[in-house]
Amino acid sequence: MNNAISTRITSLLLASTIALGLAGMWVKPVQAGGPSCTSKANGNWSDPNTWRDCASGIPGIESSATIEHSVNVDQPGLAVGRIYVNNGSLTLSNSLTIFGTQN
Numbered sequence: 001m002n003n004a005i006s007t008r009i010t011s012l013l014l015a016s017t018i019a020l021g022l023a024g025m026w027v028k029p030v031q032a033g034g035p036s037c038t039s040k041a042n043g044n045w046s047d048p049n050t051w052r053d054c055a056s057g058i059p060g061i062e063s064s065a066t067i068e069h070s071v072n073v074d075q076p077g078l079a080v081g082r083i084y085v086n087n088g089s090l091t092l093s094n095s096l097t098i099f100g101t102q103n
Contacts, residue, residue, distance in 0.1 A: 038066040039088060044074040045096070059083075061099060 037054035044050060048057035050071060059065035064082035072091040079097040083090075090096075 035063045036066065037063050039069040039071050042070040044072050045078055046075045064100075 035053065035055045037051045037059040039050055040052040041050055046058055048054070050069070051058055051065075054063065056063065059080045061079045062081055064084065065080050067083065067085045067088035067090050069088045070091070071088065073094050073096045076094040078094065079099065081098075082100040083096075083098050
């Protein structure tokens, strides 16, 4: 992952954490040990047609996501356990909370 994306994700994580804390909404982090979702086409994060091998349709807090295409985080409040960008790109139109590894 290039430094610009990493910096943007870190900034969004910090802003999301502050916003959640101020709103009094606490999210219990869960380690990703669940399904591994891999992008199969360019598309929005919230669209199940963007993903393959994803039991819940889209990656969630208990899963990992491997980005091999151009994926846009299109809705607020999305979260994932782990994320890997592998020859793809991730566009952050909204926040994405990552509760584990980001590569």
